[in-house]
Amino acid sequence: MTILQAKQAQKSGANHSVADSHTDDGFSDLHPAYSTLQAMAESNRCLYCYDAPCVTACPTSIDIPSFIRKISTANPDGAAKTILSANIMGGTCARACPTEVLCEEACVRNVAEDTAVEIGSLQRFAVDHLMARDLPHPFKRAPETGKQIAIIGAGPAGLSCAHRAAMLGHDVTVFEAKAKPGGLNEYGLAAYKMTDDFAQREVEFLLGIGGIRIEYGKALGTDINLQALKDSYDAVFVGVGLGSTNNLGLKGEEFPGVDDAIKFIEQLRQTEPKSDMPVGNNVIVIGGGNTAIDAAVQAKRLGAGEVTLVYRRGPENMSATEFEQDLAKTNGVVVRYWAKPVAIKANGKLMGMSFEKTELDASGKLVGTGETFDIPADQILKAIGQKIKPDDLAGMEITGGKIIVDDTYQTTAPGVFAGGDCIKSGEDLTVQSVEDGKQAAIAIDAFLKTASA
Amino acid sequence: MADLSCKIAGIDSLNPFWLASAPPTDKKYNVVRAFEAGWGGVVWKTLGIDPPVINVSSRYGAHHDQNRRLLGINNIELISDRPLVVNLQEIRECRKEYPDHVIIGSMMAPIEERVWKDLAQQIAESGVHGIELNLGCPHGMCERGMGSAIGQVPEMVEQVTRWVKDAVDIPVFTKLTPNITNILWSAEAAYKGGADAVSLINTVNSIISVDIDNMIPEPVVDGKGTHGGYCGSAVKPIALNMIAEIARTPETKNLEISGIGGITTWKDAVEFMALGSNAVQVCTAAMIYGFRVVDDLIDGMSQWMDDKGYTSVEQFTRAAVPQVADWNELNMNYDTKAVINTDNCIECGRCHIACEDTSHQAITMTDKPEGGRVFEVVDEECVGCNLCYHICPVPDCITMEPVKTDKPPMTWPEHPLNPMRAAAE
Missing domain, CATH: 3.30.70.20 (Alpha-Beta Plaits)
Known part of the structure; x- marks a missing residue:
């Protein structure tokens, strides 16, 4: 946080420390939006590197030095177009990306000063500036090709693919199982990362390109099937994400009060006002990823008395970034490392959980030490990973829990492409899904041209 | 701490830092604050014959860097818009209350011998240490035949300098305009006219920016803009060259120089002095940050002198001149x-x-x-x-x-x- 940001946070009372958590509703912006003054000051810290390391570090290869320069020359809408031309969900990525391990980690300002340019905040400033204006959609469609593309899933991968495919002149129909678009942007990110209904506003903006129709309540496997889509469309893109969650494999896992963290977040995101969302008094979160942190912090901010995050290994093994881990701690979440759940304790109602301490044995394998301890809980949130629902994906080969795709994002089913969390590309991040969708659309375009040639 | 006292045109000064003739030296209130802040002297804002001029609103344009730091100001303000008698009375009071500080009276008049001489004598009688002839303003006053309209004609520069030298027995500084083809012509003219020193540069004629929503040059006065005088750190290189040219040219090298032009830091001041200035004048830096900037000017120059083993400013004045070559x-x-x-x-x-x-x-x-x-x-x-x-x-x-x-x-x-x-x- 820059000094300017800290000052603004103090002024707006949006400093989310335990001490003043009572003055904050718990759902306001984690990083307050930049003022024009802040954006000007921060944009001028950018050195405008050539062949910049931050661009290489961005999965969508946003031309970061160019967009920051445009902010500094009072051209924030031009900056936004630079961002969106590489990443149509630049607004969400500005909010949700773990920038500290992507662009900002690569920033050369770290080398001599240990303080990166706050690229995420600048990106948000630019995209928000453009979206706040009543302007025509910034991108034009190519002449219509007459080709029809079916996209399964209106998450970041599907919508990114849809936008780029529409831009390339194709007609797109998106099939979405849920009632709203956005995927994890709408259902899976902590509320404090996506304030003001941003996920929906972003989708509305994205659809401004034209040529995209979304059908809701259409789940793959039940309402639609791959073969039928293949028959009626020129190409299909599968961006279904990971529809299922991992289980602890413990007795009592179905007990009321034991939930998936991702479902907890989903429910919170759809509850208005957010303060109506029920939360336990003693909450245990199991896991070490960003969803675990989102759930733990959000539970604490909802008013849970004790929130304990338990992870079976050490902090360095957590997939949650250091920033996210710190966020949990500064929000009063108790973090316990090197312990695994061994029993759910219930007596008519959920009572708590037993854990066994863990360690690495001589061979580096994680083993229990035999020493156990209990933590009382009336709510347990599992964030131990999501997985693919293979039953719905018949016709495509799957390995290691991911749909197999080639270099052009094509699955083993000809004409069927896939991207996002359901394939193995980079990390399971929004920004990677957006890149998958974009690249898949480009590949589909090439595929369709070849097919019709 | 090194001794910063200096002498220019025979005038002793506590330090080489004077405020230039400009809005910051418009009246006693400002001048008192400047002396209290540590400035060694001021050149009072240019006095003319009554009736006083009338100024417009607005008056300043700005050249910012992208971080909104001011690199330069251009102004279309004219000379003092207060009655001569008021200014002279305040000068008398300041001289009495701050006897150790230097006050130079800046003046401007149409090209008439009697007017120049009368005004110079009136100003001299107020007790100023010297008189500076404003032959430089590139806006407004030049349209009335004054300022740069005189400064751009070497014969007039010489004439006016001689008139004032004849009229008063205090040192005369001829202030030169940079809006010329060759600074040496006007510097030599001042020298021939008997100037004790030249002050340079005055502001650079300029249009600083355009309001592109309304297509009007800035600063905007009711839908129109005009060219003005550019100052601030952006003009420093122009000033340094002109000062060095005067200091290294045989025909002008005996002129003492009061260096002006975007001096913002102590290092700027050292550079101006190394290239030929016996003392310096500052305006824009004070307008941007307040009179307190003199603290860094004094402290930075002293520290640097201590580090280098200089015990007086004369020891480095003109020290870089021999190294300026064609x-x-x-x-x-x-x-x-x-x-x-x-x-x-x-x-x-x-x-x-x-x-x-x-x-x-x-x-x-x-x-x-x-x-x-x-x-x-x-x-x-x-x-x-x-x-x-x-x-x-x-x-x-x-x-x-x-x-x-x-x-x-x-x-x-x-x-x-x-x-x-x-x-x-």
């Missing part, structure tokens, strides 16, 4: 090469792209096996231009190292490839 005197056999200190390099790539696109393709960029890039100078291509050295954001990361050579110094007039040399033989 291009034809430069050694063509001298060669430097850029050296990149990879330990300090943050891998921004700016040196590479600047050299690649706009210079000599002398800096390569190579991916390192372990990630990152390495930048290397191709000595055969490097001409020692300094571009990479200047644009590198990290101090001391790129240095310019002289190449050892056995060749004797050789100037262009001596160079075998100079066709003029051949013709001369």
Whole structure:
């Protein structure tokens, strides 16, 4: 946080420390939006590197030095177009990306000063500036090709693919199982990362390109099937994400009060006002990823008395970034490392959980030490990973829990492409899904041209 | 702490830092605050004959960098818009209350001998240490035949200087305009007229910006704009050259110089003095930050003098003048090469792209096996231009190292490839 940001946070009372958590509703912006003054000051810290390391570090290869320069020359809408031309969900990525391990980690300002340019905040400033204006959609469609593309899933991968495919002149129909678009942007990110209904506003903006129709309540496997889509469309893109969650494999896992963290977040995101969302008094979160942190912090901010995050290994093994881990701690979440759940304790109602301490044995394998301890809980949130629902994906080969795709994002089913969390590309991040969708659309375009040639 | 006292045109000053004739020296209130802040002297805002001028609103335009730091101001304010008697009374009071501080009266008049002499005498009687002739304002007053309208005609510069020298027995500073083709002509004219010193530069004629929503030059006065006088750190290089030219030219080198032009830091002041100024005047830095900037000017110059072993400002005044040369005197056999200190390099790539696109393709960029890039100078291509050295954001990361050579110094007039040399033989 820059000094300017800290000052603004103090002024707006949006400093989310335990001490003043009572003055904050718990759902306001984690990083307050930049003022024009802040954006000007921060944009001028950018050195405008050539062949910049931050661009290489961005999965969508946003031309970061160019967009920051445009902010500094009072051209924030031009900056936004630079961002969106590489990443149509630049607004969400500005909010949700773990920038500290992507662009900002690569920033050369770290080398001599240990303080990166706050690229995420600048990106948000630019995209928000453009979206706040009543302007025509910034991108034009190519002449219509007459080709029809079916996209399964209106998450970041599907919508990114849809936008780029529409831009390339194709007609797109998106099939979405849920009632709203956005995927994890709408259902899976902590509320404090996506304030003001941003996920929906972003989708509305994205659809401004034209040529995209979304059908809701259409789940793959039940309402639609791959073969039928293949028959009626020129190409299909599968961006279904990971529809299922991992289980602890413990007795009592179905007990009321034991939930998936991702479902907890989903429910919170759809509850208005957010303060109506029920939360336990003693909450245990199991896991070490960003969803675990989102759930733990959000539970604490909802008013849970004790929130304990338990992870079976050490902090360095957590997939949650250091920033996210710190966020949990500064929000009063108790973090316990090197312990695994061994029993759910219930007596008519959920009572708590037993854990066994863990360690690495001589061979580096994680083993229990035999020493156990209990933590009382009336709510347990599992964030131990999501997985693919293979039953719905018949016709495509799957390995290691991911749909197999080639270099052009094509699955083993000809004409069927896939991207996002359901394939193995980079990390399971929004920004990677957006890149998958974009690249898949480009590949589909090439595929369709070849097919019709 | 080094002794900063100095003498210019026979006037002793506590330090070489005076406020230039401008809005900051418009009245007693400001001048008192300036003296309390530590300024050694002020040149009172230019006085004219009554009735006083009337100023417009607005008056200033600005040249910002992208971070909204002010690099320069241009102004269309005229001379003092207060009655002469009021200004002279306040000057008397200030002289009495601050006897150790210098006050110079700046003046301007139409090109009439009696008017110049009468006004100069009135100002002298107020007790000022000296008089500065404003022959420089490039806006407004010149349309009335004053300011730069006089300063741009060397004969008039000489004439006016002589009139005032004849009329008063205190030192006279002739303030020169940079809006001319050759500063030496007006400097020499001032010298011939008997000036004790020249003050330069006055502001540079300019249009600073345009309101592109309404298509009006700024500052805007009810739908129109006019050219004004440009000042601030952006004009410093123009001033340094003109001062150096006067200081190194035989016909003008005996003139004392009150250096003006964007002095913002103590280092700027040292540079002005090293190139020929006996003292300096500051305006824009004070307008941007307040009179307190004099604290850094004084402290920074003293520290630097202590570090260098100087015990008086005279010891470094004009110290750089002998090294100012014509291009034809430069050694063509001298060669430097850029050296990149990879330990300090943050891998921004700016040196590479600047050299690649706009210079000599002398800096390569190579991916390192372990990630990152390495930048290397191709000595055969490097001409020692300094571009990479200047644009590198990290101090001391790129240095310019002289190449050892056995060749004797050789100037262009001596160079075998100079066709003029051949013709001369």
